[in-house]
Structure formats: structure tokens, C-alpha cells
Amino acid sequence: MPRVNEQREEIFLQIGFNSSNADGSLKTIEVIGIPGEKLSNGKCVVSEKAQHFFDDLIVKPIFMKSRQMRSCDFRYLKIWAYNPDVKDSQRGYKVPSIDQNDLKIVSDTKSSGLRDIIILDNGLTGESYQRWKVICIELFSHLFRRFVAPPKPPEFEGRIGMKFIDTIFSGIDSMMTKSDKYGEMKRNLFFDTLIIQID
Numbered sequence: 001m002p003r004v005n006e007q008r009e010e011i012f013l014q015i016g017f018n019s020s021n022a023d024g025s026l027k028t029i030e031v032i033g034i035p036g037e038k039l040s041n042g043k044c045v046v047s048e049k050a051q052h053f054f055d056d057l058i059v060k061p062i063f064m065k066s067r068q069m070r071s072c073d074f075r076y077l078k079i080w081a082y083n084p085d086v087k088d089s090q091r092g093y094k095v096p097s098i099d100q101n102d103l104k105i106v107s108d109t110k111s112s113g114l115r116d117i118i119i120l121d122n123g124l125t126g127e128s129y130q131r132w133k134v135i136c137i138e139l140f141s142h143l144f145r146r147f148v149a150p151p152k153p154p155e156f157e158g159r160i161g162m163k164f165i166d167t168i169f170s171g172i173d174s175m176m177t178k179s180d181k182y183g184e185m186k187r188n189l190f191f192d193t194l195i196i197q198i199d
Contacts, residue, residue, distance in 0.1 A: 101121040102118050
């Protein structure tokens with residue numbers, strides 16, 4: 001059952017995703033900060049499209065990658081969708097504090113809407129920390145390329161003789177959107193950072 005945080009008519013849900021595969025040690029990923037809506041009966045829900053967006057672009061790829069990595073022994077992850085430009089008082093849900101001891105992975109994909117992945121400090125040091133760092137980078141870095149949105153076509157509105165060209169580009173945009181069902185959502189991301197806690 002999703003847990004609800006509500007503030008200023010904006011609703012954000014916290015949903016747990018369980019691995020359907022017996023292989024691998026990672027069994028649960030909890031995502032916090034998924035936009036929801038309140039129904040007329042008072043129940044708060046996440047739209048099916050929003051749930052599939054987080055599942056397909058974040059959760060399933062992490063589960064799959066963790067199963068491919070013999071070195072990965074993580075069992076449970078908490079992931080916050082985070083925009084550092086939004087004030088805490090306006091966010092509508094709490095995120096953990098970040099400091100210089102946390103591991104920050106910067107996007108290596110220039111056109112990605114996902115800019116940073118921050119893994120909270122776990123207190124490891126020395127060789128144990130270096131091993132943990134290598135696992136984290138391999139497990140999470142591939143997420144950046146999943147947030148590349150299809151390009152928007154140029155706008156020719158108001159230019160004489162450009163209506164036909166505009167129609168062609170609109171058709172191309174429609175085809176690209178169909179090939180990437182999350183294209184519009186990627187263009188309008190409300191976060192550009194993931195904060196991850198490993199337990």
C-alpha cells in the first residue's frame with residue numbers, strides 16, 4: 001500500500017517494487033516522490049503510466065543489472081526523485097540530507113535529463129569502500145542513458161509558407177513519441193537527480 005505525503009494540493013507517493021526473479025540478492029527497491037492524485041473517494045493513487053515510467057526506467061534496469069553482477073550483494077534500496085533547485089518547504093516530501101561524504105556520480109550522457117546520482121554515505125572506509133564504490137558506479141551509471149528524451153521538432157508557427165513543413169515535423173515528432181512511449185515525460189522531468197540509500 002503506497003504511503004502518502006501531501007502538501008499544497010500536491011501528492012507524492014512512496015511505492016515498493018519487489019523483484020520477481022529469484023536470482024540475485026537485491027529483492028526490494030522503494031521509490032519515494034512519485035507524483036500521485038487524489039480521487040473523489042479520497043484515495044490517493046499513482047497513474048499506471050507514472051508507475052510504469054519509474055518501473056521501466058529505474059527499477060527493472062537496476063534489478064536486471066544487479067543479477068548480472070556477482071559482486072553486488074545489496075538487498076534493499078531506497079530511491080528519492082530529487083530536484084536540488086526546489087526548496088525543501090515546497091517539495092511536498094522529505095529527502096535525506098546530502099554531504100561531501102556521499103558518492104556522487106555525474107552523468108556521462110550529455111543529453112540525459114538525469115544529471116546526478118547520489119549514493120548516501122554508508123560509513124565504509126579503505127578497501128571495503130573502494131569495492132562498494134565500484135559496485136555502485138557499475139550498478140547505477142547505465143540509468144543516465146535511459147533519460148534521453150527524443151528531440152523536439154523546430155517550430156515554424158507564424159512563418160509564411162512553413163505550415164506544410166511544420167506539419168511534416170509534427171508527424172516526425174509523433175512517430176518518435178510513439179517509438180519512445182515516455183518521450184514526453186522525459187522532456188518534462190520534475191527531477192534531475194536520484195538519491196539512493198543502500199541497506
